[in-house]
Amino acid sequence: xxxxxxxxxxxxxxxxxxxxxxxxxxxxxxxxxxxxxxxxxxxxxxxxxxxxxxxxxxxxxxxxxxxxxxxxxxxxxxxxxxxxxxxxxxxxxxxxx
Numbered sequence: 001x002x003x004x005x006x007x008x009x010x011x012x013x014x015x016x017x018x019x020x021x022x023x024x025x026x027x028x029x030x031x032x033x034x035x036x037x038x039x040x041x042x043x044x045x046x047x048x049x050x051x052x053x054x055x056x057x058x059x060x061x062x063x064x065x066x067x068x069x070x071x072x073x074x075x076x077x078x079x080x081x082x083x084x085x086x087x088x089x090x091x092x093x094x095x096x097x
Contacts, residue, residue, distance in 0.1 A: 001055055001056070001057055001095075001096045002055070002056050002057075002058075002059060002062070002093055002094060002095055002096065003053060003054070003055060003056075003093070003094045003096060004034065004053070004054050004055075004056055004062060004091065004092075004093050005051055005052070005053045005091070005092040005093075005094070006051065006052045006053075006089065006090075006091050006092075007049065007050075007051050007089045007090050007091075007092065008049065008050045008051070008052075008086045008088075008089040009046060009048065009049055009086065009087050009088050009089050010048040010049070010050060010085055010086050010087065011048070011085060011086065011087055012047070012048060013048070014048065014085040014086075015041055015042075015048040015049070015050050017085050018050045018082060018085045018086065019039055019041065019050055021078060021079055021081075021082050021085075022039050022050070022052050023039065024078035025075055025078035025079050026039070028072055028074055028075040028078070029054060031065065031072060031075075032062065032065025032066060033056050033057065033058070033061035033062050033064075033065050034054035034055070034056055034062065034065070035054060035055050035056070036054065036055045037052065037053065037054040038052075038053045038054075039051070039052055040052075040053065055096075059093070
């Protein structure tokens, strides 16, 4: 199993808007092979940081889901315009030992 952590650095004051988008999209993550998704916001990190963390069984299924996610109309609608809210970020993938 792997933990996939997407770290987003939002534009000032936009973290709450990004959280709302991820809350709307989270029910659709299972189709991408992502389970037990958590949305985290900064307490002691850089300001306006949002982290979306999920468990995936295998990376091939996850990569395929990411490549085809825009075919899911509900997911596309939930995440529409999210790039207008972020300045940058990164993806971290960890193997669970």
